[in-house]
Amino acid sequence: GLRPVNLFDTELAARLLGWPKVGLSTLVERIAGVRLLKEHSAADWSTRPLPADWLVYASLDVELLVQLRDHLAAELTSNGKDEWARQEFAHLVATAGQPRKQSAEPWRRTSGLSQVKTQQGLALVRELWTAREDLARRLDKAPSKLLIDKAISELAAGSSWGRHDLRAIDGFKRRNARRFEANWLDAIERARALPKSQWPNRRPPLEGPPNWRNWERNHPEAHARLLPAREAINSLAASLDVPPENLLTPDYWRNLCWQPPAELTEDAVDEALAAQGARPWQCELTAAPLTEALRSAG
Numbered sequence: 588g589l590r591p592v593n594l595f596d597t598e599l600a601a602r603l604l605g606w607p608k609v610g611l612s613t614l615v616e617r618i619a620g621v622r623l624l625k626e627h628s629a630a631d632w633s634t635r636p637l638p639a640d641w642l643v644y645a646s647l648d649v650e651l652l653v654q655l656r657d658h659l660a661a662e663l664t665s666n667g668k669d670e671w672a673r674q675e676f677a678h679l680v681a682t683a684g685q686p687r688k689q690s691a692e693p694w695r696r697t698s699g700l701s702q703v704k705t706q707q708g709l710a711l712v713r714e715l716w717t718a719r720e721d722l723a724r725r726l727d728k729a730p731s732k733l734l735i736d737k738a739i740s741e742l743a744a745g746s747s748w749g750r751h752d753l754r755a756i757d758g759f760k761r762r763n764a765r766r767f768e769a770n771w772l773d774a775i776e777r778a779r780a781l782p783k784s785q786w787p788n789r790r791p792p793l794e795g796p797p798n799w800r801n802w803e804r805n806h807p808e809a810h811a812r813l814l815p816a817r818e819a820i821n822s823l824a825a826s827l828d829v830p831p832e833n834l835l836t837p838d839y840w841r842n843l844c845w846q847p848p849a850e851l852t853e854d855a856v857d858e859a860l861a862a863q864g865a866r867p868w869q870c871e872l873t874a875a876p877l878t879e880a881l882r883s884a885g
Contacts, residue, residue: 590684594676597652600659603668603675605828611648618658619651631732668829674866695791699740706786708743711778713787715739718774722767734764734771748775795838796845812844815880823876835873839863843877853878 601609608614612623627644637645663669690696694716703709716739723730738758745752753759753771764771802810820840824831831837839860848855857874861867 591680595656597655599675600672602830602833603671604662614655615651618655633728671868674868678866691792697739698736702740702744709787710781711743712739714774714778718770722770799841809845812881812884815883816840816844816877819876819880835869839865840877847881851882
């Protein structure tokens with residue numbers, strides 16, 4: 588239930604400055620000349636109690652943050668980007684307590700899913716993913732600490748799913764995965780028992796505009812708008828020395844290409860961007876070039 592009153596995001600600040608590497612250890616080394624050790628970065632931080640050397644590691648990780656913040660704040664001001672950062676940080680604070688939008692079928696984000704070629708295999712992925720999520724929530728563990736995605740996809744891509752097949756996969760041989768083998772076997776049985784009518788479709792349900800990569804073939808008019816809009820964003824981002832995705836969230840301008848305002852004016856584009864969540868500084872910089880780009884597509 589903790590909510591920040593204000594914050595300074597060092598990674599985002601470095602992105603707005605156009606710095607190529609924005610990780611904490613890189614920034615600390617660049618600004619303070621101190622190299623942070625990362626020996627516990629992959630540790631299971633849900634462990635309780637936290638070992639003493641982990642606590643020291645975590646303390647050292649934040650020891651130089653104020654110095655880092657001050658340096659980045661000065662750089663933002665000297666580059667005329669301090670107002671951009673202020674709005675970005677305020678947006679992070681305002682949305683800190685909001686749950687992320689959930690996909691209708693979040694299990695489809697399982698790594699390696701492209702290996703699974705059958706609908707029944709997809710049903711197995713869904714059952715194993717759900718079993719892992721339920722177990723992780725109950726144990727307050729990261730799901731990947733119980734069973735890695737690759738193991739789920741590898742098993743579902745196979746032609747048989749018996750205990751022997753499960754135990755032949757490296758991901759299921761890990762200590763936590765072995766500990767909960769009964770849970771995985773139960774999930775396998777549930778997948779096997781499902782009638783064909785309850786198997787997932789091979790393609791995920793459409794959420795919002797179709798994938799922009801398919802527009803050229805299936806939606807040529809939208810694709811015709813996409814090309815100049817992308818060029819406008821990339822060109823503006825390069826001139827401002829800021830990554831295109833930080834200048835404007837790609838989905839925002841792609842949605843405009845898919846369904847532009849009925850009246851293609853700068854004010855209408857500005858309003859459409861703001862309605863999606865674009866900050867004022869982003870609208871101010873991108874509305875005009877996007878309007879021109881969309882008009883050029885006819």
